[in-house]
Amino acid sequence: MQEATLEKLKVLAESAKYDVSCSSSGTVRRNTEGTLGNTVGGLGICHSFADDGRCISLLKIMLTNVCMYDCAYCINRRSNDIRRATFSVTEVVELTMEFYRRNYIEGLFLSSGVVRNPDYTMERMVRIAKDLRTIHRFNGYIHLKSIPGAGQELVNEAGRYADRLSVNIEIPTEANLKLLAPEKDYRSVYQPMKFIGQGLLENKEDRRHYRHAPRFVPAGQSTQMIVGATPENDRDILRLSSALYTQPGMRRVYYSGFVPVNSYDSRLPALKQPPLVRENRLYQADWLLRFYQFRVDEIVDDTFPQLDLDIDPKLAWALRHPEKFPVDVNTAAYELLLRVPGIGVRSAQQIVAARRFGKLGFYQLKKIGIVMKKAQYFITCRELPVQTVNELSPTHVRQLLTPQSRKKTVDERQLSLVFEEE
Amino acid sequence: MIIFRYDKTFEGLLTAVFEAYQRKIFPDQLLADGESAPLFVGTDVHIDTNEEYAARVWRGAERRLSGTARAMVICCWLSELPEADILLFRFFRKTFDTPYMEINFGDPDILELSKIGKRVNGEKHRMLQFLRFQKTEDGTFFAPVEPLYNVLPLAVSHFRDRFADQPWLIYDIRRHYGYYYDLNVVSEISFTDAENHLITGLLDDRLMDKDERLFQKLWKTYFRATAIAERTNPRKQRGDMPVRYWKYLTEKQ
Ligand code: SF4
Numbered sequence: 001m002q003e004a005t006l007e008k009l010k011v012l013a014e015s016a017k018y019d020v021s022c023s024s025s026g027t028v029r030r031n032t033e034g035t036l037g038n039t040v041g042g043l044g045i046c047h048s049f050a051d052d053g054r055c056i057s058l059l060k061i062m063l064t065n066v067c068m069y070d071c072a073y074c075i076n077r078r079s080n081d082i083r084r085a086t087f088s089v090t091e092v093v094e095l096t097m098e099f100y101r102r103n104y105i106e107g108l109f110l111s112s113g114v115v116r117n118p119d120y121t122m123e124r125m126v127r128i129a130k131d132l133r134t135i136h137r138f139n140g141y142i143h144l145k146s147i148p149g150a151g152q153e154l155v156n157e158a159g160r161y162a163d164r165l166s167v168n169i170e171i172p173t174e175a176n177l178k179l180l181a182p183e184k185d186y187r188s189v190y191q192p193m194k195f196i197g198q199g200l201l202e203n204k205e206d207r208r209h210y211r212h213a214p215r216f217v218p219a220g221q222s223t224q225m226i227v228g229a230t231p232e233n234d235r236d237i238l239r240l241s242s243a244l245y246t247q248p249g250m251r252r253v254y255y256s257g258f259v260p261v262n263s264y265d266s267r268l269p270a271l272k273q274p275p276l277v278r279e280n281r282l283y284q285a286d287w288l289l290r291f292y293q294f295r296v297d298e299i300v301d302d303t304f305p306q307l308d309l310d311i312d313p314k315l316a317w318a319l320r321h322p323e324k325f326p327v328d329v330n331t332a333a334y335e336l337l338l339r340v341p342g343i344g345v346r347s348a349q350q351i352v353a354a355r356r357f358g359k360l361g362f363y364q365l366k367k368i369g370i371v372m373k374k375a376q377y378f379i380t381c382r383e384l385p386v387q388t389v390n391e392l393s394p395t396h397v398r399q400l401l402t403p404q405s406r407k408k409t410v411d412e413r414q415l416s417l418v419f420e421e422e
Numbered sequence: 423m424i425i426f427r428y429d430k431t432f433e434g435l436l437t438a439v440f441e442a443y444q445r446k447i448f449p450d451q452l453l454a455d456g457e458s459a460p461l462f463v464g465t466d467v468h469i470d471t472n473e474e475y476a477a478r479v480w481r482g483a484e485r486r487l488s489g490t491a492r493a494m495v496i497c498c499w500l501s502e503l504p505e506a507d508i509l510l511f512r513f514f515r516k517t518f519d520t521p522y523m524e525i526n527f528g529d530p531d532i533l534e535l536s537k538i539g540k541r542v543n544g545e546k547h548r549m550l551q552f553l554r555f556q557k558t559e560d561g562t563f564f565a566p567v568e569p570l571y572n573v574l575p576l577a578v579s580h581f582r583d584r585f586a587d588q589p590w591l592i593y594d595i596r597r598h599y600g601y602y603y604d605l606n607v608v609s610e611i612s613f614t615d616a617e618n619h620l621i622t623g624l625l626d627d628r629l630m631d632k633d634e635r636l637f638q639k640l641w642k643t644y645f646r647a648t649a650i651a652e653r654t655n656p657r658k659q660r661g662d663m664p665v666r667y668w669k670y671l672t673e674k675q
Binding site for chain 2: 002003005006009010013014016017018034035036037038045046047048049050051052053054055056059060061095098099101102103104137259273274276350353354355356357358360364367368
């Protein structure tokens, strides 16, 4: 390894950075005695935070940013005049190993431009994963971004070495995908997704018979959609997400606010700034789908096809449904507690545990970590209600809970990516 | 007011619990020997740490408390907060006397313990996140740490599992002790006449592996290249990666 690698690393990290899926979540891969690495499960570990505030967990690079395709939303498209570089297999392997040894990263997230044909490119990516696992006995996390159009054999082999595979759907409708990425269609995306799904199901079957059968992409698959490059509304996007979550092993759908990298292309909208607030609201809605037992049509429907940018989707739902409130925290079922703005999954569990010992009051709820500023309009407890959404009217509560518009430009940029505990 | 005095060790605290149940008197305050007492002390008892009593109390805890609650107890102790011991004392008493008490978060002590536990666990997690190794010329990987709470003992097993094929030394610069792994076992060590890097946390160039600087440079290059300029957000960066860790972060030097 020498200084020349520095230049390549710079180019190939910059080319990879617009792909947002970088978490290393969901696998537990134990260390085998005397080898390097493990994965810890749960949410994975963020080892650093870049200047844009995003978590750095994996070494996220491209094998090469040379690409024969010409996708309008991508800086690496063929028609762009940018610096191109290509890593050798050994370079990627060594960078991964040495960064990992210093506790910089959880593992590798590798993607690539398409060179020659999808299979040729995919094969070299698989080589890297294979070398890491078999020669270097690396047990850290590996995420490979499958090349659209790659064949089943290769996807299967990739799945044996990678913790996660992803195929990005990029654009929420096929017509618009074809418009912006003429070389791609939904088939080239759904095929590999299906292969991964099949591999997972077969592996499940195998493991029923032999408990020690090697695992196939233990962290499942994920995909990504670019938001704001094309005119689809949030309802289209979230419906697609919820359909994607029914694919076998689909763990995460990532939303990436469109960063206008090729402003010269008139097929793309002119944006001053990536739509970060919208992206954040989509993540919140996605969260509601996965952990709060919401259905898509409760969050967005034909009357409300767009998410409200001023307030989070759970609060928006509550304000549209004042008849469901107030909820009595001392008696309400867990599912109802989850619906209360200001109560997160953890606090709902804690409420259920704590109320067996006696009625909970305002002070205890606060201590449990409930955001009373929000929740107070939607609950009754020992000493509340003061005034709920029904006495005050949804419009009034909405006003009380909407951040002042004066500060908005600042606040918008500071929204955190997801809300775990509200 | 009742005061117990003990040697400020965890075994000592457990012994104090044992003695309290034996004598049926329960302290309002726990002090070290020689620490000055407040006015109006009614009873002032000295507790001799007794390993056997301590073990009996811990076995009792194993029967009555869930694994999570016991982990919280350890976390709370390692927090080194001044009020941690008396809080733990009350926690033992409440959970020993009332079954399932450990999940009664309506009780201020139970809630406080779970909060401290969360804070300590958070600090342990940040150690797993932000610890950085530097490779030395003899192949040992060295990492300085300075956690807010004494969480190194909680984190060691993670590093033992993850970095099983490389020798390493993790040293708590503030508390003057650390753990060394020699590819076989992990042992606790403490250097009496500390060398320079054990004080500053940074390896001297002559002690470094010949490629160490290059990999540090590669990592810094990557760190800068991966950020998206259009989305710069220093507040979030500082929120998630508090400035007090930057001292030993390769990418922030
Ligand atoms: S195939 Fe991938 S790398 Fe190539 S232009 Fe399209 S998005 Fe960019």
